[in-house]
Amino acid sequence: MLNLENCLLCLALVASIGVFQSGLTSVYAAGNDDSNAKEIGAWGIDNYSDNPSYPPPNSYLRYATEEAQGFYDRMVEKGFTPRFGYYNYSAWESDFEKQSVGGNDYIYADSCDFVYFAGHGWTDHFAFGGNHDGDGAYPFKAYSTFGSAEVDWGDQDMEWIFISASHSLEEFPYEWDPAFHSPITLHGIGGFHTGPGDTWESSHTGSYFVLFATEGGESIYSAWRDATIEWQESGYCGAMYSVYVIYPPPQPTVHYRNEHLLGIAEGMYPDPPPPGGVSIYKEYTKWQC
Amino acid sequence: MECPSTKNIPNGNVEVVKINRISKIALSFLLITTAVGSLYFGFTQFWRQRAFKILLPSLGRGTTGNGYVTATLNCSLPEIPDKLPFLRVVRQDYADAKAKSMAADVFEMTGELHVTRPAISLNGTVVRVVNGTQTLEIYEDGALRFMPNFQEAGYNITLPELSQARGIAGQFIDRFLKKAESSYLKPNCSLQIVLSEVDYACWYAIPPSPTVPVEIRVSYRVLYNAIPLIFKGSFYVTIGDSGKILEFRCYWRNVEPADPLSITITPEQAIENMGNNSDIVGRNPLQVREITINSVQLGYFTPSPLLGTDKFLPAYEIMFVATFEDGSQSTYETYVSSTTASIPY
Numbered sequence: 001m002l003n004l005e006n007c008l009l010c011l012a013l014v015a016s017i018g019v020f021q022s023g024l025t026s027v028y029a030a031g032n033d034d035s036n037a038k039e040i041g042a043w044g045i046d047n048y049s050d051n052p053s054y055p056p057p058n059s060y061l062r063y064a065t066e067e068a069q070g071f072y073d074r075m076v077e078k079g080f081t082p083r084f085g086y087y088n089y090s091a092w093e094s095d096f097e098k099q100s101v102g103g104n105d106y107i108y109a110d111s112c113d114f115v116y117f118a119g120h121g122w123t124d125h126f127a128f129g130g131n132h133d134g135d136g137a138y139p140f141k142a143y144s145t146f147g148s149a150e151v152d153w154g155d156q157d158m159e160w161i162f163i164s165a166s167h168s169l170e171e172f173p174y175e176w177d178p179a180f181h182s183p184i185t186l187h188g189i190g191g192f193h194t195g196p197g198d199t200w201e202s203s204h205t206g207s208y209f210v211l212f213a214t215e216g217g218e219s220i221y222s223a224w225r226d227a228t229i230e231w232q233e234s235g236y237c238g239a240m241y242s243v244y245v246i247y248p249p250p251q252p253t254v255h256y257r258n259e260h261l262l263g264i265a266e267g268m269y270p271d272p273p274p275p276g277g278v279s280i281y282k283e284y285t286k287w288q289c
Numbered sequence: 290m291e292c293p294s295t296k297n298i299p300n301g302n303v304e305v306v307k308i309n310r311i312s313k314i315a316l317s318f319l320l321i322t323t324a325v326g327s328l329y330f331g332f333t334q335f336w337r338q339r340a341f342k343i344l345l346p347s348l349g350r351g352t353t354g355n356g357y358v359t360a361t362l363n364c365s366l367p368e369i370p371d372k373l374p375f376l377r378v379v380r381q382d383y384a385d386a387k388a389k390s391m392a393a394d395v396f397e398m399t400g401e402l403h404v405t406r407p408a409i410s411l412n413g414t415v416v417r418v419v420n421g422t423q424t425l426e427i428y429e430d431g432a433l434r435f436m437p438n439f440q441e442a443g444y445n446i447t448l449p450e451l452s453q454a455r456g457i458a459g460q461f462i463d464r465f466l467k468k469a470e471s472s473y474l475k476p477n478c479s480l481q482i483v484l485s486e487v488d489y490a491c492w493y494a495i496p497p498s499p500t501v502p503v504e505i506r507v508s509y510r511v512l513y514n515a516i517p518l519i520f521k522g523s524f525y526v527t528i529g530d531s532g533k534i535l536e537f538r539c540y541w542r543n544v545e546p547a548d549p550l551s552i553t554i555t556p557e558q559a560i561e562n563m564g565n566n567s568d569i570v571g572r573n574p575l576q577v578r579e580i581t582i583n584s585v586q587l588g589y590f591t592p593s594p595l596l597g598t599d600k601f602l603p604a605y606e607i608m609f610v611a612t613f614e615d616g617s618q619s620t621y622e623t624y625v626s627s628t629t630a631s632i633p634y
Contacts, residue, residue, distance in 0.1 A: 054574070061572060120574050127574075166572040174496045194619060197571040199634055201520075201592065208409075208595065216409040221442075230521070230593045235608075235620045236571065244442070244495070255442045281495045283442055288490040288506060 038262055039157060040075045041084035041112035043091040044068025045119035047129045051140045054120065063203035064118040067164060070207030071116040078214045083112050092132035096142040098152040102134015110156035116206055121165025124175040149178035154186030159268065160220060162190040164205060169193060169239035171286060176241060184280055185271045187256040188242030190224040193286040195236025204231045213261045221257035225287055232289040239286040245272050246279040343564045343580065360580040366556040367587050373552055376513065376544035376589055376601040380429040383416045392418040392425045395468045396435050412597025431476050431543035432594035436536050440529040442493060446503045449532045455487045458507035458526035461534055476543045481512040482524060490527060504529050511541045519588035519606040520624060540594060550603060550628045556585050559605040559625040569623045575613035584608040590624055590632040603627045
């Protein structure tokens with residue numbers, strides 16, 4: 001009887017350990033889930049009427065949601081997996097923020113491989129219409145600067161994010177550096193050194209990035225660059241941060257900006273290797289539109 | 290014998306005559322000076338002092354209502370005709386053989402040429418000719434894009450001087466125009482290509498090192514009967530490492546003049562109306578303090594060839610510098626229709 005109880009206890013222990021382990025494994029697997037590398041999300045905000053930084057009548061952009069939706073619709077049309085299309089009040093800052101500051105990026109933005117944001121912003125943040133800040137530190141903003149970044153992307157799924165907001169990737173002070181999770185798995189960020197515009201013309205930027213990267217067969221860098229040159233005023237500058245890995249010779253160096261969307265040309269590159277034996281940099285390019 | 294009349298002329302009258310003469314001389318001097326001064330100021334300074342009040346529906350973050358900003362005119366305003374024909378786009382289909390022939394004859398593409406029609410335009414067809422290393426794109430409306438060389442990211446770029454780049458581009462354009470003249474490529478209409486700017490156009494860095502220029506853009510204006518194609522009537526040569534040409538963007542178009550349209554909006558009205566455009570400083574959230582207008586030009590508003598527009602309408606291109614609440618300044622451009630028809634902007 002005692003033996004039977006012991007056996008049952010052992011069995012229960014083994015079973016619970018097994019379940020616990022499988023739970024851990026699945027959480028870990030989700031930590032860099034490439035089972036579906038075509039998941040996309042788009043966030044766009046025109047309505048800033050509840051954001052005190054944009055009081056009336058400055059509360060509205062005209063074409064940001066259209067731009068984000070253009071990216072979303074074209075990506076879905078080209079066979080990518082739609083995860084989230086959140087606009088105006090449905091677009092929350094916590095969708096982009098890490099868990100340690102009360103965010104849910106692991107459920108939302110960082111569970112997508114390709115993410116597009118269009119709306120207001122500045123060099124150290126992009127802005128939202130409502131206040132959904134997890135810890136109250138930077139309300140209405142997904143904020144990033146050295147020492148106090150609310151974002152940490154790439155530990156889940158995210159490979160690329162495009163931030164179509166004012167001065168989102170200004171040359172200095174390089175405030176989005178902490179947004180790259182360490183070790184680096186995010187491949188790059190597209191954005192603007194100056195600009196973007198808020199015109200009907202400029203609203204084509206998101207959809208034509210997709211067309212250039214798919215139908216046009218262009219690399220992610222070329223597609224983003226061409227989309228901004230084609231649809232933004234020439235006075236603005238587009239920009240990109242992307243990962244650059246130098247392997248020991250004779251292996252070739254890898255500029256992640258040269259990779260393509262999945263299924264196009266040679267497709268995407270594997271995530272950057274862990275540090276050690278290689279040099280990993282983030283390179284910055286800006287261009288006149 | 291004295292002439293009584295002369296004698297009787299009171300000295301005072303003589304004095305009066307003298308005073309009148311001095312007055313006339315002084316007055317003449319004053320008038321001439323004023324005239325010369327007016328001419329000088331009229332031609333050089335007067336417009337510098339003109340200021341407009343522009344109603345901006347959005348002054349930027351932190352403002353509490355519609356507001357006016359002062360726009361100081363730092364340029365002359367163009368003389369405008371009463372009427373101007375709009376331009377009708379003439380489309381043509383480029384068969385594979387014709388596209389290959391253009392690639393070989395005009396752009397000297399060699400090797401095996403492949404023709405595809407990538408669906409990168411939602412409103413038209415683009416013909417793409419490739420030979421493995423070079424790409425030529427031909428749009429239905431006559432716009433072209435040629436990419437003869439690829440440049441990898443990195444610091445190992447040796448750019449020519451800007452003046453050298455201008456020469457390289459000039460030679461390339463001359464050669465291209467000569468070859469295009471005898472092909473289907475050159476639009477069959479009055480056309481002028483005028484150099485407009487030579488400057489750096491792409492920069493690279495591994496932060497925190499500062500960026501260095503890695504590309505030069507030599508830009509030209511395309512003029513139809515002396516009226517420029519504005520917005521995306523781009524015509525430029527991009528030059529990279531060791532003077533190699535990376536891209537030739539030739540967004541001229543096959544057009545023909547159509548019905549004349551009355552120019553109902555004056556340049557002054559265009560400046561006053563520019564605030565009606567959706568946020569003229571883009572998504573910049575800073576509050577605009579003042580605007581300095583550096584150029585106002587009447588042109589044909591020419592969207593991207595990808596848009597498949599059927600006609601190009603007369604419009605003003607207004608280039609300006611906005612000064613923001615924090616003292617920072619940025620250069621912008623905006624477009625305002627010069628007729629009752631709206632432009633796709």
